[in-house]
Amino acid sequence: MRGNHVIAEAAVRAGCRFYFGYPITPQNEIPEYMSDRLSKTEGGVFIQAESEVASIHMVIGASMAGARVMTSSSGPGISLKQEGISFLSALELPAVIVNMSRGGPGLGNIAPSQSDYFQATRGGGHGDYRTIVLAPSSCQEAADLTYKSFDLADRYRIPVIILGDGMLGQMMEPVELPPEIPIKKLPPKDWTITGAKGRPSRFIRSLILDPFEEEEHNWKLMRKYERISKEELMWESFSLEDAKMLVVAFGIAARIAKGAIKRVREEGLKVGLFRPISLWPFPAKVLKEVSRRVKHLFVFEMNMGQMVEDVKLAVDGGVEVHFYGRPGGIIPTPLEISRIISSYYYQKKLG
Amino acid sequence: MKKVFSRPKSIKKNPFHYCPGCGHSIIHRLIGEVIDELGIQEMTIGVPPAGCAVLAYFYFDVDMGEASHGRAAAVATGLKRALPDRIVFTYQGDGDIAAIGTAETIHAASRGENFTTIFVNNGVYGMTGGQMAPTTILGQNTTTSPGGRKEKRDGFPIPLSEMLAVAKGSAYIERTAVNSPSNILKTKKAIEKAFRTQMKGLGFSLVEILSPCPTNWKMSPVEACQWIDEVMVKHFPLGVIKDIPGEKKDAH
Numbered sequence: 001m002r003g004n005h006v007i008a009e010a011a012v013r014a015g016c017r018f019y020f021g022y023p024i025t026p027q028n029e030i031p032e033y034m035s036d037r038l039s040k041t042e043g044g045v046f047i048q049a050e051s052e053v054a055s056i057h058m059v060i061g062a063s064m065a066g067a068r069v070m071t072s073s074s075g076p077g078i079s080l081k082q083e084g085i086s087f088l089s090a091l092e093l094p095a096v097i098v099n100m101s102r103g104g105p106g107l108g109n110i111a112p113s114q115s116d117y118f119q120a121t122r123g124g125g126h127g128d129y130r131t132i133v134l135a136p137s138s139c140q141e142a143a144d145l146t147y148k149s150f151d152l153a154d155r156y157r158i159p160v161i162i163l164g165d166g167m168l169g170q171m172m173e174p175v176e177l178p179p180e181i182p183i184k185k186l187p188p189k190d191w192t193i194t195g196a197k198g199r200p201s202r203f204i205r206s207l208i209l210d211p212f213e214e215e216e217h218n219w220k221l222m223r224k225y226e227r228i229s230k231e232e233l234m235w236e237s238f239s240l241e242d243a244k245m246l247v248v249a250f251g252i253a254a255r256i257a258k259g260a261i262k263r264v265r266e267e268g269l270k271v272g273l274f275r276p277i278s279l280w281p282f283p284a285k286v287l288k289e290v291s292r293r294v295k296h297l298f299v300f301e302m303n304m305g306q307m308v309e310d311v312k313l314a315v316d317g318g319v320e321v322h323f324y325g326r327p328g329g330i331i332p333t334p335l336e337i338s339r340i341i342s343s344y345y346y347q348k349k350l351g
Numbered sequence: 352m353k354k355v356f357s358r359p360k361s362i363k364k365n366p367f368h369y370c371p372g373c374g375h376s377i378i379h380r381l382i383g384e385v386i387d388e389l390g391i392q393e394m395t396i397g398v399p400p401a402g403c404a405v406l407a408y409f410y411f412d413v414d415m416g417e418a419s420h421g422r423a424a425a426v427a428t429g430l431k432r433a434l435p436d437r438i439v440f441t442y443q444g445d446g447d448i449a450a451i452g453t454a455e456t457i458h459a460a461s462r463g464e465n466f467t468t469i470f471v472n473n474g475v476y477g478m479t480g481g482q483m484a485p486t487t488i489l490g491q492n493t494t495t496s497p498g499g500r501k502e503k504r505d506g507f508p509i510p511l512s513e514m515l516a517v518a519k520g521s522a523y524i525e526r527t528a529v530n531s532p533s534n535i536l537k538t539k540k541a542i543e544k545a546f547r548t549q550m551k552g553l554g555f556s557l558v559e560i561l562s563p564c565p566t567n568w569k570m571s572p573v574e575a576c577q578w579i580d581e582v583m584v585k586h587f588p589l590g591v592i593k594d595i596p597g598e599k600k601d602a603h
Contacts, residue, residue, distance in 0.1 A: 018429070018432070018433060020429065045432045045433070047428065047432070047462075049425070049458070050454050050455070050457075050458035051454060053422070053425075053454075053455075054422070054424075054425040054428075054454065054455050054458065055425075057418065057419070057422040057425030057426050057429070057455070058425045058426070058428050058429035058432075059429060060416075060418075060422075060425075060426050060429060061398075061416070061425065061426040061427060061428060061429020061430040061431075061432075061433070062429035062430070062432065062433040063429070064416040064426070064429070065429070065430050065433035065434050066433070067433045069429070083419060083422075084419070084422075087419050091416075091417070193396055193414035193415065193416050193430075194396070194414065194437065195393055195395060195396055195413075195414055195434070195437045195438075196392070196393055196412075196413060196414050197393040197394065198393070201411075201412050201413050201414050201415070202414050202415075203408035203414065203415040203416065203417070204415070204416045204417060205399075205408055205415075205416075205417040206417060206419075207401075207405055207406075207417065
């Protein structure tokens with residue numbers, strides 16, 4: 001199945017019955033698939049909204065009502081959705097937002113890129129908030145993470161961002177899809193607004209005029225973020241045991257890096273891979289521990305250097321961090337990366 | 352002794368924060384009365400705006416979900432699609448609905464989204480201190496149209512309700528005012544009809560209410576009510592603009 005279709009199908013199987021979106025390449029297969037799938041699913045609602053701004057606010061409405069809901073877009077559209085993502089965070093509403101990112105800034109192009117790392121992991125919109133950010137590197141992982149993201153969103157009442165790219169969305173791989181959850185088996189929500197039948201009326205708001213109350217709200221969010229930072233870390237490592245140098249990469253770049261590492265290993269270079277899957281929370285502690293044994297980190301991203309800042313924060317000056325990036329929608333080959341890795345490897349006299 | 356006047360059940364016991372002579376308090380009360388009379392308090396969900404009425408959730412005793420500036424129609428769309436058997440209404444000012452939220456509103460009406468919008472038109476941005484609104488009439492003085500709105504400099508005001516009437520999905524649109532007892536009664540009837548339109552599942556319904564803002568108009572409350580009659584209604588004529596349910600026939 002194609003990556004975009006995988007994400008859409010996994011969402012429906014996770015109980016998502018509401019999708020609101022707006023066309024933008026390279027993610028159009030998600031709304032297309034959803035329009036068909038949800039029209040054939042009981043209780044399914046699909047709206048092609050008038051804009052990304054409108055679609056994210058339809059997400060807010062359905063989420064307030066207690067529904068599992070998703071929207072998707074790519075870079076420029078995600079910028080427009082940031083208003084709503086800030087509100088989702090402030091209102092503590094669960095939602096899943098997919099970003100199949102592309103070359104930027106501006107309109108950029110429709111080729112795969114990882115240039116939205118900062119936007120995704122730093123909140124992206126106005127105000128002091130975080131969103132969970134998950135970065136799949138294969139179609140199988142896209143299915144598993146999308147499925148899981150609905151549970152995470154509900155558990156923490158937080159927007160979850162699936163950060164993919166044009167390549168993940170377009171490539172086709174065999175996938176084992178997760179089982180369909182019956183809507184009735186989903187855990188009940190006691191905070192939704194559904195009409196005050198047999199209970200006092202409720203309201204959901206983000207305007208808190210009293211600075212002391214707003215500060216308390218921010219602390220409450222902060223405590224939630226701290227809990228997530230402890231409990232929801234995800235990463236993968238590869239060929240770590242004897243590694244003298246570690247490549248750190250996420251998403252599709254990690255996939256390319258893996259190919260490159262296999263190549264250099266054939267030549268006897270001891271290189272491993274560390275792949276953060278949760279970009280926020282960033283698996284900083286684990287990376288720091290791993291980097292105690294490996295003195296040289298090589299960060300590879302399809303941008304001009306964004307995750308590298310989190311890597312540097314994680315190792316806190318403890319080891320040397322080298323960066324290589326290709327922005328603008330370029331997809332480097334494993335061969336190219338393997339050459340860069342080995343030249344750095346020998347330059348540092350590791351072999 | 353028989354009680355002849357009391358607080359509607361759907362209005363909370365919180366004092367309104369609105370300025371003296373402001374129309375919001377009256378409109379809140381009218382909506383509360385209609386919700387009570389239709390017996391829909393337990394199934395109604397309101398969407399308050401950004402603007403003077405942002406704190407409406409302190410006043411309406413129904414479930415409410417805040418929307419950001421201009422996005423009420425999109426939030427209401429999500430709510431109503433998820434809960435089609437509930438009654439959903441948005442409460443929006445002129446800047447909210449006719450400037451920043453124009454796209455959301457026109458498309459919701461065009462899709463025939465089955466919710467009700469209460470559109471409070473006072474011709475200024477009230478909460479931010481009286482700037483020019485999309486419905487500020489030509490010649491009207493505001494803090495950002497000094498010397499009065501001029502078409503060459505500031506453009507023309509937007510007749511949003513008439514624009515929405517063109518949309519195929521809108522079912523019922525009426526413009527009323529709350530500057531006199533008879534207009535207040537007409538407004539209440541219009542709100543009731545809008546809710547009934549939704550209950551019948553006929554599509555998008557909207558009541559535009561011309562509402563005095565003495566503070567930002569720099570007038571006394573009495574002058575403000577007179578100004579609506581003498582000036583504002585000439586630009587925004589009162590009456591039914593669209594009526595698919597077809598129970599009322601006084602279209603201008």
